[in-house]
Amino acid sequence: MEHKKLLEAALFVSPSPMMLNDLGKLLGVNSLGYVKELLGELQKQYAETGLEIVNTPEGYQMQVKPEFLGNVGHLNPHSDLSEGCKRTLALVLYKEPAKQSEIIKLQGNKAYNYIKDLTRRGLIKAEREGHTKILKVTQELESYFGVPKEKIKEQLKVEGN
Amino acid sequence: MEHKKLLEAALFVSPSPMMLNDLGKLLGVNSLGYVKELLGELQKQYAETGLEIVNTPEGYQMQVKPEFLGNVGHLNPHSDLSEGCKRTLALVLYKEPAKQSEIIKLQGNKAYNYIKDLTRRGLIKAEREGHTKILKVTQELESYFGVPKEKIKEQLKVEGN
């Protein structure tokens, strides 16, 4: 069925999740129910493979099944956050709401750049409170990680406490 | 079958083609014949989908079937050839058989690298003829574009004239 193949091709090639109506446009059909049905069929088909099609808040996405990630993750050398940014993000998550000055104290002046980077990417936001800046993580962070922030925090706090 | 799923996951996630022995290492098996067999099975399975697993001179690669690329290509701005390589390839096809010196004259010294890249990827080949190198496209090019080279040439000639 050509429509299903086209959906597969789109989900494979797209670098970001795709919304239902964009997929509908791609197929040139108006019925989103029909598109959803096809996606459901595809999801079932992929159950037998190493890949899966998931429905995230940002749309449908084709990805490696989590149980294989550990085996193949290293094949993709692109980590889109630097080591420094990762550390800042971990600190902000752990201490949230975190004073910017506190993060700088812990990580040094370089953290100003990491904070800027993370803010630009929408993963954290800064709120002014008197003379100091308070850093918080955003909703965007949850969709980046694909899990609620509490879950990420737990992962950090196992060691933190 | 876990091995086959792992192969799928690896080919999906890897940004470049994977050699047979790397895939063998990933599975932790010594028999490359066995890996090849699994890949053959996967290739058959994918025949029914919008994707395909191809064996290129640089290794195995999962990709969108060429017939669907026209529909979904716009979803991803990143193609696997740089603009420079694309121009060299277009010129070689257009002028075929093309003297290497002529391509260099047109594109400048940078084209030496593009020619090297395209040769490594098996899309063009160089033949020595006296003091000069003659560049030609390969059979591989046809499977890359999914159309006979004469057809691409025709389109290019329409454009060039």
Added chain:
Amino acid sequence: MAQETDIVEMMASEYSWEQIIYKIISLENLDPWNVDLKKLSEGFLKCLAKMKELDFKIPAKYIIIACVLLRMKSDGLRVLDVLAVEETPNGHEVVQTSSNGHEKLDLGPLELPMKRHPTRRVMVAELIASLRKALRTEERRIVRHAKARGQINVTEEDIEERIAHLYRKIDLLLLKLKGEEVPFSKLVSKWEKAEVANTFLPLIYLYHDGKVSCKQEGIFDEIFIKKNEEPKAAKPSISQKIRNIKIIKK
């Protein structure tokens, strides 16, 4: 300190900045293979302050060097800051209690989600677009070459003749001005770049051949040309040596 004053004097007399850096390195007893940036930048700033104190004009380049040194120094310190955050053997992050008493933190590793970076093959339409660009570049190159060839469409002129012409012109002007010297500006018929250069070039030959003397008080001031009575025969004439060279004029 006497040596410090040396550096200030070196700066004031516009020594190269490299020489000044070497001087500070030796003055501060720094290891030239492992320079302490903190000491080096401090030494440099100390000398700049001294110059200011003595009311010397500080050349702009020294301000730039000071900025660069301070930047290098602060980058170095930042590296030290970040080094305070270390990884434990199990890969977990430890923020150590630093000497100024910051808290100790032991965080688990933050595992990032895997982001795939799919690429796709080139489409035939893109290949055509690339060819279009390549051919357009070729066309532009051809046009450029044609233009360049157009520029070589020139007339040739004998430099010997030009030199002789200028020499006659100097003679005539000396007569007209009834003086011993001719200002260069009077030799140039139209004060335009090309004309100035076309007059200046044969003048250099005349000067080298010893036929004239030139005098100029300051940079960009008027050049006064005086005819020498007896051309110095000992000096070989450049114009003779290059007899066959033609001046190319558009």
